[in-house]
Amino acid sequence: MEMNYSTIEGTSKGYKILIVFLGVMVGVFITSFLVAYLKGQQVWGVSNIIPWGQLITFYIYFIGLSAGAIIISSLSYVFRRETYEAIGRLAVFMGILLMIGAMVFVMVDLGRPEKAWRLFMYFYLNNMSSLFAINSIFYTGYITLMLIYLWLIFEGKKRLAAIIGTIDVLWAIAVHMGTGAIFGLIGNREIFFSPIKPFEFLMAALTSGTSLIILISMVTFKLTRRMIQEELIFSLGRFLTTIIVVLLITVFVDKLTHLYFPNREATLYLFTGDYWWVFWIFQIGMGIGFPLFLLTYPKTKKSSRGVLLAALSVVIGVFGERAALVIPGTAHPQPFFPGTIEGPWGEPGIFPITFWESLLSLSIVSFIVLLFVLGLRYLEILPERKTEDTRALLNLTAKE
Amino acid sequence: MVIDLDKCTGCQACTIACKVENNIPHGSPEEQRLRREIYWHKTIAVSRGKFPHIRTEILPMPCMQCEHPPCVTVCPAKATYRREDGIIMQSYRRCIGCKYCMVACPYGARSFNYKAQETKPYHRQDEPPNQKSWGPWPFPTRTQGVVEKCTFCFHRIDQGIKEGKKIGIEVVPACVEACPSQARTFGDLDDPQSQISRLLASRSSFRLREELATHPKVIYLSR
């Protein structure tokens, strides 16, 4: 059945307030960026021990979300599953925006953002053994592909879209495994170093991407008074369950390997040190344990509320997973020489949550949300609201 | 560079001479607490044992100038690169401040410049270049937002080569020159007749974190 798409009207009060608020946040973004640019990164929580902070955490998180979103979109366009048609465009659009968000995060985190163009001088001025450089090839290709993909979808060219979609999905996998490799190939940081890191990142991307799609589609559809098929949600929920199990296995294997010698100290620090709660409560608890429970327990797995809650938990939990990698990974003091290193060089780093850095992160997120809302307003992303939907919703509300 | 730990007296003249020579800003109590101090050369103390059978080793650590440097591998902008004579250079002009090299360095040799330094105390007229010149120098005005590290005083070596002086004997990095006990030696590892090669042949030596196979060029002679 041919689905028709429409924009949102953008006339409701809620919409207007949201736009104004997000507009203000964009102003905040520019201000906080300028503060950091002019005063230096001393206003953030980063240090010589923990050089990567909130911004890099968000960066890898968003890339994961983007890759996950694109892979979900492939369910609609590559695999032609009708169930997912309603959220197909939404997924691709989210993929593009999340990727742009990730790029903004990483550009802003640079010490000298005005030299960011240097990341794109492939082969000539770039050191291609660096994963940042390889990734920049991946990222530009990825964005280009996604733009083409979306354009083809808008054009209605289903077959081409499928082909580009396939390439895009594979490319998305490469993108996110590349991002994982940034960490996985660093030999001196034991928490990072693992050949399984790219795969772990991919699994985290799938879980978080799927969950974000579930979350955003349910929220957006509800707020714009569109009906979403429960079958869609449950289908995504089942997919999510599988992926979380795979993620659990990946994480388990990775950590188990690290608990065997050599180099156990860093992993023990992750489990029991200053940041144990990021790992156990967020990554394992909210990212894996709690959602898995919700999605398998009969009562909750059958309700869309349950799936929504699981999705929310995963979204937060996977952010915790990224943080549990970036912060304790560098906070653990490096063992320059066997023995207890005296003074600060032997102590784990501390990453304070600073005002300007948090403000910057939140404002960039708001910026992406603003682009998302504007996209919904001016592009035909969401399926048309059918009168049956409205009536069905009204019936539902009448029943309640 | 060879550092003889038996001759080393733990005085830290090397750390200070490096700061003087390279115009490195000093820190503050706040910066030390937040770990933002810039050290091109640092001295760490490592202890083992319990009272009274305790042993503390003091290790001076410049940049190891590794043979297989992890930092060069991961720098996207070719800001850090290995030059012909083996010194790992740092170009502040190319550095975009992504800090990947800081994460990758196993020896904590790199520092990021977290704030703009007041120009006046650090304005050095004897050291090139001025702002317009291209090249791997951070001063007269130190650039914020880039990563810095020890460069084995390549400026002295280049100047020495130009003037035809013997490297390792007449021209040495500032830390080697400042060491009062003459525990540090600088020279050509490839030359079997150099003092370095002879020192390495005479005693047992070790490098730091050898299991990572970075093949550092700073070698310690054991006590």
Next chain:
Amino acid sequence: MKNSKENRSTNKKKNEIGLTRRRFLKLSGVTGAFIWTTHRPIGQLDSPLASPLQKKAQYEEKWVVTSCLNCQGRCGIRVKVVNQKAINVTGNPHSQVSEGKICPRAHIGLQVLYDPERIISPLKRTSSEKGKQIDPQWKPISWDQALEEVSRNLRNLREGLRPHHLLLFSGLNSRSSEDLISRFAEAYGTPNLVTGEGLDWEAERTGNWMADGHFDICAYDLDQTNYILSFGADLLESTPPVSRWLRKWGKFRREKSIRTKVVEIQPRYSLTASKSDEWIPINPGTDGALAMGIAHIIIREELFDHRFINEWTFGFKQYREMVLQNYKPEVVSKMTGIPAETIYRIAREFAQTRPALAIPGKGALAWPGGSSVGYAIRCLNALVGSIDVLGGILYQEQPEYRAIPKVPSDEITKKGLKQSPLDFRGTDRFPASRVVTNQIPQSLIERKPYPIEMAIGFNSNFNMTAPNSRSWEEALKRIPFYVHVAPFISEMAQFADLLLPSTTYLEEWGYDHSSSGAGFAEVRIKQPVIKPIGGSKSIGDIIFLLAERIPGVVAEAFNGIGNCAEEFVRLRTSSFLPWEEFLKKGVWKGPPYQYKKYSTLFHTPSKKFEFVSGNLRALLNKKGRAVREGTEILPHYSRVRWLGDESQFPLILFPYQPLLTFENGSQNYPWAQEIFLPMQGVGWTSPAEVNPETARSLNLREHDRIWIESPFGKIQTYVKISEGVPPNMVCIPFGQGHTSYGKWQKGIGCNPNEVIGVDFDLLSGQSAFFNTRVKIYKA
């Protein structure tokens, strides 16, 4: 996301991205072309080849030879000055005391010179009250006014026939300044010139004097020695001249055929202990017992140098009897806490490795009874024949400066100089002392033997560096008119009525020779590397200016020796080198050291090395004191007397001086502060190091804030758990706890001197630093 709502052609649907295929191709083409064309030029400009070293158009570079004054070492240095700014410091290769090497503090001299908080004009106090926390409300005045006020007070005091009511403090000053200050004191007629020596090494001097008549600290031939037995000496941190120790350490460890073995005997695991071959923890204050115990073993096993003992010593029989009877190793082992086998082994190693050196350090000497410890350790050297031989104890040659006219004197001067000195030096209280620095507060407070009406302090900061700061503060308050001369407002300057800004050592004319250590004489020049900053004047110049304003013998004393510091220096050093050469070379080295000068070496009644001190016997007899035969004039160990009751104050406070402590009165130097404690890897702080067992028993954890309280006061800092500290001690470094000025030092750390009590080695007047007991508890 640019989009267009326009209807383009009827083929396109409404609300699409207005991007046609053609447009897309065009856009990509243009972008690609742009990248292609700009890639190369950007790449070329981006070449890693550095452009040739460019220097500014007007570039003036010169190297000035001078000498450092951040500690008693006074090492020769060369300073690089570019466009009138000093930017680098290296050693002077002509200086042989340290073979041209310098310690880290010499480099930090640049921060001493350019300390932004230096005083640049004379300042007068306008607040009426004096106190540690009270703001003096300084008012800048001109040099003329300041000098006039000071000289007026000096004239009045002298005309009132009370020149001895003038007290002069001398901290760390160049030898030329010291000579000028003492000349001034002598001409003026005051016996009260107090230096900081009474805090540092008087026990060593007295101990040596008792043995061989040389009232001087030890000098050692480190180039050739094969065994170093260090009693509480922080060789690599605070034993002057430090730079010499740092250089020679490298030399005797790995630059000679036999690697010198170093054994460090210290209660705590210091940096020197970590670098030594053996660290022997000892109960604090029992070094004398150990020295006697080692002597016992050497004597009993006949390991001593028979020839030297027979030919060149006196009193060996009596010494031998006393040692064999009273200092059996098992007894000594109980006193010191060192296992008897270790004492036997060390004694045998020491005696059988020739040449060997036994070195007394502050940790062994700064106790009541410290001079006897110094004597005992000197005797150990004599036992193994290490006196005036290669690799042994040397006797420092003093440089012979050009003689200057004797200080003129008049009746006032003569009478003044005859008065009993304020610190009771050389009196019955401290018979063998030359200066008893820490007696001053009590004398000032009690106004005994007489009150002081005026004081001038030259670079002194005794309320920071002497035990019991509070008594100093009380005392300083009572000086009616105190003039302080220094480049910055130190803790002592807080109590001044008038501040005269002096130059730092890098801006003054002077001559210097390091404290004893190398044996041969060496004189170094001090010349300004840049013009004095602000309105500061050098101490030498200030004294000349003051002297000319005090007519009579004082002005006369300063006639004929030059009109200013520069001329004075030139005159005095004319006996060494031609002036131009001296300015260029910076160093004059005396003739090479002559060993085994036994026939003329010993300044004792027997003209030999004395195990029974004839010098001391003569001195005590002169004072009318009977000598208790048996122990008093032989080296001996006296049980430690503690300040504070053990039940109330269970821990012993054991402070130490890290290398990066500056002895000029200030620590306002970030380069030193940020790496202050290498063994702990921290800076900007002075923690209290506590043994883990002790911490556990007191329920203290790392970084807890605690009070350290003694019977004399309390200070606050934080805990550092350290395995190198014995369970009954707490260790705090000197050098922090400044309160008067300084962005980089004020309020940082704590000063252990605030809780240390006043005690002396009664023979030499040496202040005791280590016998104060404390208790610690959470803050």
